Amino acid sequence: MSDALLQVRNLRKSFGGLTAVDGVSLEVRRGEVVGLLGDNGAGKSTLIKCVSGVYQPDDGEIVFDGATVTFSTPMDARRHGIETIYQDLALANNLDVGANIFLGREIKKRWLGGLVHTLDDKGMERESRLTLESLQIRIPTLAEPIETLSGGQRQAVAIARAVYWEAKLMIMDEPTNNLGVPEQHKVLELIRTLRDRGVPVVLITHVLPDAFAVTDRVVVMHRGRKVAEKVTAETNTEELVQYMVGARDDDVAA
Amino acid sequence: MTMRGSIAAPAGAHGPGGGSSLQRLVLFLSRMWAWLFLAVMVLFFVVAVPLSTGGSVNFLTIRNSQNILVAIVPVLLLGLGQTFVLIAAGIDLSVGWVMSLASVLSALALRDAFNSGAPLPVAVLAGLAAGLAGAGLVGFLNGWIIAKLKVPAFIVTLGTSFIVRGVAYLMSENSTVIGLPAGLGAYGNDALIYYISGPGGGVYFLHRPDVGGELLRRMEIILPYPVLATAFVLALTMFLLHKTQFGRHTYAIGGSMDASVRSGIPVDRHVIKVYMLSAATAGVAGFLSTLRFTAGSAVIGDSLLLSSIAAVIIGGVSMFGGAGTVIGTVIGALIIAVLTTGLVMLNVDAFWQFIVVGTVVIVAVLIDQSRDLIVGRQRRGAAQ
Structure with missing residues (x-):
């Protein structure tokens, strides 16, 4: 709790009748890599876009670096030190x-x-x-x-x-997509480097080997809800897949 | 979700330094082709013009080079602004009529100022201010509608070009504003240097020597003021595009609107400024034409729009945005001017120039595209 850099509490976001994120809470501590797992449409991207200022949540609270924050634009989030790297990288190729x-x-x-x-x-x-x-x-x-x-x-x-x-928190959306295998390894290595420099990383992925390679904890989402939160070393592929496809659900049990 | 990465990744593996030496040679030639083409064309005319006239006329004379420079002024000025617009992935179809409007406005303001007792230099400045203000207003409207209301640039500037055309005609008197002070011609036509060769000749600066007959025939007019003014605008735009944050952001917006927005570049404001700059260079062109002809003309810019776009494209500015240089546009304008002048001197029917220029435009773009194929990169903008 004391070393939590980012806390998301009961975040909710819907588009029309569709609830994309349904009361999700999440915590990222300094010096750790958190995997955010889930199938397509599980709500990972919407959740992250709320944290990075692209969307404004309908309900819930975001606490960053000890203060409650609301980001009205992505620039707002960046100014606070939250950098999000999307798949298209937002680079000018020319x-x-x-x-x-x-x-x-x-x-x-x-x-x-x-x-x-x-x-x-x-x-x-x-x-x-x-x-x-x-x-x-x-x-x-x-x-x-x-x-x-x-x-x-x-x-x-x-x-x-x-x-x-000097990003304080790095969010990476499927960073190894579309990369060759050697390049995937390099990117994962970079994520470890970031963590060692004290910059926590939220790694959004549906590639389980990536998650096992670099994360300290994983959060699994399914249909807008958080269905599991595990220490990576204490879980396995089979278990995570069951959470990802909705066959297991800690949220219901709790 | 532009999937450029998936296509670029394998090709980029060997990077820019890769490829065979033949590939590098082709790449070099395709980058430098406009320069080479200009050089070859000049050489051709240097040889062909004396041949076709039995040696009585030469191509590379002081007089002819000055004629080319004077001819290049309006096309280049329109092209300089257009360079920024195209690099920012826009297009400005209104510059021709903005030039006309600026010509009319500057003539009206200049005449009014002079007639109400202002000394000529002050009246000229009033004309410049009026021309730039009118042009700048159109540029602001263009940029504002494009940036804020998200209407495609092609549509907006097409619309404003009609509007501006109407306004220019309405404000002029039967399309021409006359009755400007007689001394005005000196501003638009005098030159930095006058050189009279042979006996009784000499070099004169700033003011046209009062000579006639044989001496007048031998007089060379070197660097007329409009050429100097254009050179000044050229230097300014070159500095702006290649040395400042404004230029960098222009490239960034044309390269990736998304990246620019997310990098915190004030994109809307920048786009507005780019269209204002484009209108301003057209405004300068209109003002200079008023000085040159001692009259405002509501039709002066009509035929220049497409030539200026042709010059920019020949010069290597990408229609998809993100690439191009000011010097490329200069080369493009030079190619058109040299071509036109040379063909006239060869006594080729003037209409052939259109056919040749059109061909060169298409070839220019083909060469640019083949360069992208050679280095194995995806064409910019295609994925957006």
Whole structure:
């Protein structure tokens, strides 16, 4: 409780007649990776979009870093330190690595006593390089548009961006989707690195091996409700699958 | 859920440095083709023009180069603003008529100011202010409707181009505003340098030497003021696009609207500014044409819209947004101007220029697309 960075309490969100998230509570502590599991349509994405400011919950409470918060935009959430990396990464593929990491928050040089500002591309590249190195991410060239990079490398750029801007909590939506196996391993490794640097990660996934590889705890959702919360080391694939398909439900039992 | 990653991932594995040397050569050529094309074309005319005229006319003369520069001014000015608009994944079809409106407004303001006793330089400034204000207002409307009301840019600027056309005609008197002060022509036609070769000649600066006959025939007019003004706008836009946050955000918005919004870029405001910039360069073009012809014209920009878009496309700006350079647009405008001038000098029927320019536009885009194929990347914007 004392080291909980994020607490979601009884969060509810519906669209028209459909209740996408039905009174879910969730806790993320500093220094842990929490897996958020569930089949398509289980409500994972809606829940996370409420936390990251994309949606506003109909009911319930979000406590972040010791204070109750309401985010009216994704920028609001980011300003508080919640970075969400969606599958499309929100990168501009026509810009280089530095431009992407600093997009919207560019480093500028001042001229004529602040009258004229120009981009400090060298500075941005230098900072990007340092951040990438600190995460042990290797990218062949920082000066090319990132559309020339692989999916995993772009994922890494998105993570590096969040790290540079000192995200307190990282939410990652199916980060290993569409990646080759070696790249999947790299991304999982990055998640561990983040945790070791004290940045907790919420990993949304329906790939169980990923969850077992990096998470400390898992939360399973089914049809908008939280049906299980387990310490990863104390559960197994078979059990989690049963929760995911709705064959088991701790919520009903409780 | 744009699934670009799934397609780009395997191809990107060997990165930009990969590929055979042939591939790299093709890539290089496709990047530089506009420069090469311009160079080859100039060479062709340098050889062909004297040949076809029995050596009496040359292509690369001071006079002809200045003619090309003067001819390029309006197309380039419209193209410079359009470059920003296209890079931001928009399009501005109103610039031709905005130029006309600015020409009419600046002529009216200039005449009124002068007739009510203002000295000519002040009247000229009043004309510039009126032209830019009118153009800027249209640009603001374009941008505001596109950004805030989410109407496609093509539709909005098509609509405003008709509106502006009507307003320009209504405000002018029978499509032309005349009765401007006589001294005005000097602003629009005088040059930085005058050079008279041969006996009795010399070099003069800023003011047209008062000569006639043989001396006048030998006089070269180098760097007229409108060319200088355009060079200034060119330098400004180049700085803006390639060195500032404004330019960076223009690329970002064209590359990924989604990423821009989520990065906290004030996208709506930026889009409005981009359309205002586009209108402003058209406004400058309209103002300069008023100075040049000592009259405001409600039709001056009509034929220039498509040429300016052609110049931008030839220069390598992507219709899907996110890519392009200011210098590319300059090359594109130069290609069109050199082509037009050269064909005229070869005594080719002037209408052939349209056929050639049209072909070059299509080839330009084909080359850009094949470049994307060569590096194995998906075409930008296709997934959005």
